[in-house]
Amino acid sequence: MATREALAHVRLRDGVAVIELVGDLNAAAEPALDEAWTAATSERPDAVVLSFENSGYINSTGIALVVGLLASARAHRIPIRAYGLSDHYREIFEITRLADFMAIEDDEDQAIHGAIHGAIHGDAQGAGGDGNG
Template sequence: MAETAERAIVRRRNGATVIDMPAHIDISTEATLDTAYSELAPKGALLLNFTATEYINSSGIALIVGMLARARKEGRAVAAYGLSDHYREIFEVTRLADFIGLFPNEQAAVAGH
């Protein structure tokens, strides 16, 4: 897997923390996502940007669920955007969408958090 596929970039936008998710989300990105989560602002919503994400396997879904659980425990709202139709459907079927607001783009996610 290319190094760029494992990167997760953390940035701030209007009081929320955005994590630009890696291209591939699987067990090999666990440390990357843990590091990204540790860089969150002390307060505020967590926005997960899946625009560059091409692949998520069951281990990747488990990592996302883990991030969601940590965020909920801290009282953070969680939203996601940029999911392909395929992964949006998976989030809906697995009921992740019941706990993570799904938005079409960053502007809508920032406004909706």
């Protein structure tokens, strides 16, 4: 299987940093993801949303990179949400309990709305909600 180079683009929407992940999330994605995280959090956003709409294959190292983002978000008290996961990866995020630490939404509008209105998971993020919208 050919891999797609990982890219990460950052934009701000309504005070929320959106990191658009493109390509495969594996060890080669670490520099792009680190750079995007630094750019996103330097703006002191109210929250960060990870877009998986254009991501491809996510291997165990890619999962570990997401865990690293969650740890950084928690340390800096930045709520984090995600959207655009395929059913397969959504299930993996639930099985691995990543979904316990970030709300997983169906689309960007839901993720942004949840971030703005504080409907963050009732977990380490410290607010109410079920994390599913």
